[in-house]
Amino acid sequence: MLPVLVAGLIALSPLPPARAAEPPAGYVEAMRWYEAQARAGNARAQFLLGLSYEQGLRGAEPDAAEAVRWYRKAAEQGVPEAQAKLALALQFGRGVAADPAEARRWYGKAAEQGLAGAQYNLAYLLEAGLGGPRDTSRAIYWYEKAAVGGVSRALTALGGLHARGEDGQQNLREAYKWLILASEAGEPGTADMLRQLAGEIATEDREAAESDARRWRAAQGR
Known part of the structure; x- marks a missing residue:
């Protein structure tokens, strides 16, 4: 099973007083504002700019290499979503040469900051011996960390x-406990695994x- 990590658009962190507090109205103007903020060093803007290049939101074809360039800038400033997106690119060689070892390193940085998708992907690489x-x-x-964070496939x-x-x-x-929880979460195939x-x-x-599963759910407020 290949891991999947999807990062959505996230709000910018509060900016220093010398900069605008929010983007202007209008898509084109907003994109110019984000690019200016990114070039000025705003890490969240760099992440968003990377997403825009990856998804082709700038009125042009997607540009994976340019997306990676901006993800790396944001990742180096500690943005966990950018670290995870950079790791995903490195894992599969999207816009950059594949490098599983570097992918593992960046997943690790995002995982340590609590990003559940990165925690799952890091676990997958560790289990498979990739990188x-x-x-x-x-x-x-x-x-286990990813499961607490809501990644049901974990x-x-x-x-x-x-x-x-x-x-x-x-x-x-332990296997039965986790499969009970996976089945309740609707994970495909787990009901058959439980029966077996x-x-x-x-x-x-x-x-x-079964008692362990009930306690785990209660501890997570589920």
Whole structure:
């Protein structure tokens, strides 16, 4: 399963008093304003400008290379959404030479700032051994973070990892818990996985997993 990360438009951070507080009315004027702010060093504007190049919102064809250029500028200033978009470009070679190791590094920076999509993608690279050594323990850690952040496919990934018991760490109770949660979230295929696992897990472990799932939901306010 290839990871997907979608970044939407986000509001600009408050600007210093010397700059305009908000873009002018009108699409063309607003885009010029964002570009001026980006060239002046405003990180959020740089991210938005990168999105406009990626999506072809400037009245021209999409320009992946120019998008990457602006994502990198914003990423270097610590914008997590830009870090994640740069990582995605590096992972798949969109507008830049593919570099899984660099993708892992930038996903890591965005993940540390709490961006759930980046946490999931980082976990995927760690699980698959892309861009560095395979590390299922760290993958589980980041999948759990992503699950708390609302990435439902992380629930399925956790169920699968614990069920397979890679690196000698099979835990059917944990697998059943995560698959319950994934199924409730509507993740495709998880209901069948649950039924299969129900025939392999001890009754007491299944009941404990159901309790674990209820506690997890309560802890997340769900």
